[in-house]
Amino acid sequence: MRDLFTLARWMPGLVSLLNYRRDWLTADVRAGLSVAAVALPVAIAYAELAGVSAVVGLYSCMLPMVAYALFGTSRQLIVGPDAATCAVIAAVVTPLAAGDATRHWQLVMTMTAMTGLWCLVASYFRLGVLADFLSRPILLGLLNGVAITIMVGQLSRIFGFTFDESQLIERLAATPDYLALVHWPTLGVSALTLSLMLLCRRFRPLWPSSLLALTVAATLLWLLGPNQPGIEVVGNLSGGLPEFQLPEFPPGLMRDLVMPALNLAMVSFVSMMLTARSFAARNGYDIDADQEFRALGVANLASAISQGFAISGADSRTAVNDANGGKSQMVSVVAAGVIALVTFFLTAPLQYIPSAALGVVLVMASWSLINLRGQWALRKSDMAAFWLAWITFVSVLFMGVIPGITLAVLLGLFQFLRNVMRPTDQLMGINEEGVVHTLGRNEEVKAIAGVLIYRFNSPLTYFNASYFKRRVLSLIGNEQAQPNCLIIDAVSCFTHQDISVMSVVGELHKELKRRGIHMVMAGRRSQMTHWLQQAGIRVGEEGILVYPDLYEALRMTRSYLVASSPDERQSRNDSAAPAGTGALRSEA
Incomplete structure (x- = not known):
């Protein structure tokens, strides 16, 4: 066999x-x-x-x-x-x-x-x-x-x-x-x-x-x-088996x-x-x-x-x-x-x-x-x-x-x-059923107040990590109100360990922390935790939060925001969050 x-x-x-x-x-x-x-x-x-x-x-x-x-x-x-x-x-x-x-x-x-x-x-x-x-x-x-x-x-x-x-x-x-x-x-x-x-x-x-x-x-x-x-x-052709011959010319050729x-x-x-x-x-x-x-x-x-x-x-x-x-x-x-x-x-x-x-x-x-x-x-x-x-x-x-x-x-x-160094990227939201989709393609998909969900459509490596950081900061700067949390879809971009990428992630985390923004990784929980810790980046409440997937990250992030701002809980529920976020929050 x-x-x-x-x-x-x-x-x-x-x-x-x-x-x-x-x-x-x-x-x-x-x-x-x-x-x-x-x-x-x-x-x-x-x-x-x-x-x-x-x-x-x-x-x-x-x-x-x-x-x-x-x-x-x-x-x-x-x-x-x-x-x-x-x-x-x-x-x-x-x-x-x-x-x-x-x-x-x-x-x-x-x-x-x-x-x-x-x-x-x-x-x-x-x-x-x-x-x-x-x-x-x-x-x-x-x-x-x-x-x-x-x-x-x-x-x-x-x-x-x-x-x-x-x-x-x-x-x-x-x-x-x-x-x-x-x-x-x-x-x-x-x-x-x-x-x-x-x-x-x-x-x-x-x-x-x-x-x-x-x-x-x-x-x-x-x-x-x-x-x-x-x-x-064409002229006369010599049929039969070819006569094997080795090359006879200078090696330089x-x-x-x-x-x-x-x-x-x-x-x-x-x-x-x-x-x-x-x-x-x-x-x-x-x-x-x-x-x-x-x-x-x-x-x-x-x-x-x-x-x-x-x-x-x-x-x-x-x-x-x-x-x-x-x-x-x-x-x-x-x-x-x-x-x-x-x-x-x-x-x-x-x-x-x-x-x-x-x-x-x-x-x-x-x-x-x-x-x-x-x-x-x-x-x-x-x-x-x-x-x-x-x-x-x-x-x-x-x-x-x-x-x-x-x-x-x-x-x-x-x-x-070009496709790897300058890939497409998207901001994500959720619809009334609580399903994550790309913003801008469907009017039913709404952004979540205080939360920015980002997807980078290429494996992160040393020659596009700086572009990744610039895009994240640029998108945050374009928001009318600064978000409290940034959730990054780690599945699409963190495909392998790269010390240059981890260095840029550490720099991005420090900049976001200075602005009062929590950085969250969604997906590849075990790998991401191991890679971040090897790079000397703190993981957890005082560092980068890591969750198994986008939905778990959304549930925990929404719970954290509600718990940390009780005075704004009712206003956010009434004015900003789509019906789907309530479903997410109730499951947390």
């Missing part, structure tokens, strides 16, 4: 496969064949985008798919080459390789291995929460910028010329000058490929449009043979890959989790974010061992899987088997695939990533999210993919820090 628990913890996909149901097999085989039909042309196209041989794209599919099937928790997710991932790899590796194809490939594998290691480290430290670190608006702007960058970069293949410029804006500015260099036969193949893909998607949406278009284009060039009019093709690999691991994981969670919710099950980090790390290490490049969750192939009724991780195993069959025995026909057709496939894949309408619609719901998305988008376009991703990560960090 213990061994089974350990196996389920480390390889949940394997446990699922060991408990496989026979009635799933037909649906899984059908979905696996469909996924392979989509993955084959896309993998070849993304290999071209990453700057390596087309067969490397196939190597990047087989073992990673099997690895995820064993280690992943999503039944529908398909991993493989991804447009954004390949664009990042190309942007990092190309300048470091300096035109050396062998070094380029080795750097790609090294960066892939580093990405996998970063994912395993994150899984070990249970950092699956990072799936929520890059907010959706930031990721939306990032993917839109990457998609447009890829599309512009593929114009040279589609039209048959070569860009001299390396950055997007310069390429767009120079495009009119390149129109005179258009290679018309290449443009004709691009137009044929695009037409076939659009027609297939229009009239046969379930067919693999990219595979069909590439097959027709490759067949056409095969028929033309050596007489084909200067159209660039590896240092240049460490931080880009970290950025790539972050972006790949967040993008993968968005896809995995959406399909898990659709099919009625949950996924483990920490385990998904481990599965992504193992899959990337498997790709590096296969001489491939970094992979991520593939939303289009996952959608194909789901549309064809895939039930389990067996779909990935079937698809990997089909791709292996092609890689080892059927690579000869792939040599006739025109590069222009691959460029069209990449443009169409990138087009599916673009959601400028959704990015613009953010202005109606959240202006802060709107500006975050557009800043990220413009940064990717003007600064490049890597600086844009770095900025996206920093924006996510700054957004988190």
Whole structure:
């Protein structure tokens, strides 16, 4: 039993496969064949985008798919080459390789291995929460910028010329000058490929449009043979098992890959989790974010061992899987088997695939990533999210993919820090039933005379403790009549012991005591008492009062105020207190 628990913890996909149901097999085989039909042309196209041989794209599919099937928790997710991932790899590796194809490939594998290691480290430290670190608006702007960058970069293949410029804006500015260099036969193949893909998607949406278009284009060039009019093709591919090779370049280059690999691991994981969670919710099950980090790390290490490049969750192939009724991780195993069959025995026909057709496939894949309408619609719901998305988008376009991703990560960090350092807060009151609610949202909720109930909506730590103190004193200063007691909801903000926080609490207590205000903590009674006493802050009648919850604090505070001011008891009952406070007082 213990061994089974350990196996389920480390390889949940394997446990699922060991408990496989026979009635799933037909649906899984059908979905696996469909996924392979989509993955084959896309993998070849993304290999071209990453700057390596087309067969490397196939190597990047087989073992990673099997690895995820064993280690992943999503039944529908398909991993493989991804447009954004390949664009990042190309942007990092190309300048470091300096035109050396062998070094380029080795750097790609090294960066892939580093990405996998970063994912395993994150899984070990249970950092699956990072799936929520890059907010959706930031990721939306990032993917839109990457998609447009890829599309512009593929114009040279589609039209048959070569860009001299390396950055997007310069390429767009120079495009009119390149129109005179258009290679018309290449443009004709691009137009044929695009037409076939659009027609297939229009009239046969379930067919693999990219595979069909590439097959027709490759067949056409095969028929033309050596007489084909200067159209660039993939060329000869060496099938079979890849020849394992160790990196042969200065260690300094590896240092240049460490931080880009970290950025790539972050972006790949967040993008993968968005896809995995959406399909898990659709099919009625949950996924483990920490385990998904481990599965992504193992899959990337498997790709590096296969001489491939970094992979991520593939939303289009996952959608194909789901549309064809895939039930389990067996779909990935079937698809990997089909791709292996092609890689080892059927690579000869792939040599006739025109590069222009691959460029069209990449443009169409990138087009599916673009959601400028959704990015613009953010202005109606959240202006802060709107500006975050557009800043990220413009940064990717003007600064490049890597600086844009770095900025996206920093924006996510700054957004988190802003929410923690300057969180929302509320003053609380009670309604006629004696239930505590936020003041200002409901006219039935009334403040309690002489009592201020405060809630700080963030864990208190050293970098927001001073702000907490300023907010409390500011709210007290804004009251028309100074309260006799301040009740702080300790549950929402005192989540861990921090000596800096306790120091600020001690300062706040002294200031409130000087003003004649009693300080009360509500919630976490045992912890708060222990933490306050360790910090040398007195607890009890001469110090800070600590109660188990807000309602107990209210009852005891009201009783204390009534007992200490008997002359004002009747006036407070008649004029200030809602009906609910009477109920609270009678229970004390």
